[in-house]
Amino acid sequence: MELRQLRYLVAIDEAGNLRRAAETLYVSQPALSYSLRTLESELGVRLFDRHAGGVTATDAGRDVVAEARRTVAQAGRVTAAAERHRRGETGVLRVGFEASGAGRLTTRARAEFARRNPGVRVEPKRFDWGQEAAALREGRVDVAFVWLPADLAGLRAEVVHTEERVVGLPSGHRLAGRDGVSVLEVNDEPLMWTERAPRAWVDWWAVNPRPDGSAPRWGPTNDNVEEMLEQVAEGAAICFAPASMAIYYARPDLSWVPLTDVEPLRVALAWADGADAALVRGFAQVVRELTSGGTALVS
Numbered sequence: 001m002e003l004r005q006l007r008y009l010v011a012i013d014e015a016g017n018l019r020r021a022a023e024t025l026y027v028s029q030p031a032l033s034y035s036l037r038t039l040e041s042e043l044g045v046r047l048f049d050r051h052a053g054g055v056t057a058t059d060a061g062r063d064v065v066a067e068a069r070r071t072v073a074q075a076g077r078v079t080a081a082a083e084r085h086r087r088g089e090t091g092v093l094r095v096g097f098e099a100s101g102a103g104r105l106t107t108r109a110r111a112e113f114a115r116r117n118p119g120v121r122v123e124p125k126r127f128d129w130g131q132e133a134a135a136l137r138e139g140r141v142d143v144a145f146v147w148l149p150a151d152l153a154g155l156r157a158e159v160v161h162t163e164e165r166v167v168g169l170p171s172g173h174r175l176a177g178r179d180g181v182s183v184l185e186v187n188d189e190p191l192m193w194t195e196r197a198p199r200a201w202v203d204w205w206a207v208n209p210r211p212d213g214s215a216p217r218w219g220p221t222n223d224n225v226e227e228m229l230e231q232v233a234e235g236a237a238i239c240f241a242p243a244s245m246a247i248y249y250a251r252p253d254l255s256w257v258p259l260t261d262v263e264p265l266r267v268a269l270a271w272a273d274g275a276d277a278a279l280v281r282g283f284a285q286v287v288r289e290l291t292s293g294g295t296a297l298v299s
Contacts, residue, residue: 006068013065017054073139092121093279096144102161102267103244128224130197143271157270166256168239176255190219190237
């Protein structure tokens with residue numbers, strides 16, 4: 001078993017298709033297929049079921065891929081440690097976030113931490129819908145701004161930011177330019193959603209069920225914020241988002257209107273339980289000072 005093969009496994013799982021995975025890895029599809037068959041033979045289990053649409057991890061495959069992700073991440077940390085010494089740096093802190101993160105707090109916290117720790121390289125790591133907590137558990141980041149609700153098992157977390165939610169509309173929409181709208185006013189509008197995030201996360205963002213007990217009208221799916229906004233701008237659907245996205249994703253073909261009757265987004269600063277390294281503690285302290293303290297969620 002080689003680290004290269006584990007990287008291949010992760011890429012295949014993420015792509016769900018050998019051709020797309022091969023393109024991502026810059027290898028030929030036959031070479032990738034051969035590597036997968038060789039590893040399955042070595043391990044004695046089938047890792048992926050092949051079908052017309054691509055591949056899907058088996059039960060064994062899901063477990064093996066999860067371990068492969070952790071191993072690849074740890075190997076990356078080994079390389080990063082050597083790189084830090086070559087650059088004369090004293091450490092690296094990987095800070096995860098999603099879309100607009102915790103608004104301006106995300107950037108301010110990284111900048112202030114870097115100012116206080118000039119020898120530390122601070123790396124921002126952006127994730128797609130609902131993936132920040134998993135990235136922490138898998139060791140891909142050291143600390144993250146996590147949009148709630150989220151599975152915080154195995155993590156320590158403090159709520160450090162709240163912000164109102166808005167509805168994203170194409171600029172020519174009948175509700176564009178309003179000072180605010182009720183979620184019930186958009187009941188008949190197709191709503192963007194994603195299959196990549198946990199269902200509880202999707203339902204919370206969709207306000208499902210609505211205050212009157214009705215369900216959203218589900219629209220197209222998307223895998224990331226850029227895909228979502230493209231479809232909203234072209235009029236395929238609307239989306240719900242935190243208010244900071246109106247600033248960070250301002251576009252002339254989009255209109256952002258406050259939702260007046262939904263609970264705000266809460267953002268937690270989180271890190272792996274037991275991973276209280278000095279850099280993580282230092283970053284958490286910076287965030288606390290910038291926000292005048294957080295509220296502990298998980299002890």
